[in-house]
Amino acid sequence: MAFQIIVDNCTVCGACEFECPNAAIAFADDTYVIDPELCTECKGHFETEQCAAVCPVPETCVPV
Ligand code: SF4
Numbered sequence: 498m499a500f501q502i503i504v505d506n507c508t509v510c511g512a513c514e515f516e517c518p519n520a521a522i523a524f525a526d527d528t529y530v531i532d533p534e535l536c537t538e539c540k541g542h543f544e545t546e547q548c549a550a551v552c553p554v555p556e557t558c559v560p561v
């Protein structure tokens with residue numbers, strides 16, 4: 498399982514990028530995207546998904 502960023506909700510604030518323990522979040526094509534191959538839903542690192550925890554916009558970092 499992986500998380501995804503809902504592009505229409507993302508304000509491109511960048512808060513999530515450096516919180517990811519797997520460096521799965523990157524800026525591309527004017528928005529931030531999560532590489533599903535790298536996202537582990539933070540398992541083994543944190544109790545909660547860090548991108549969703551820091552994102553100021555509700556329902557923007559959500560499960561695929
Ligand atoms: S859920 Fe965790 S591992 Fe997946 S993109 Fe968000 S911060 Fe990174």
Ligand code: SF4
Nearest residue numbers: 507508510511513552
């Ligand atoms: S924290 Fe949320 S609004 Fe900010 S760049 Fe990441 S997904 Fe977009």
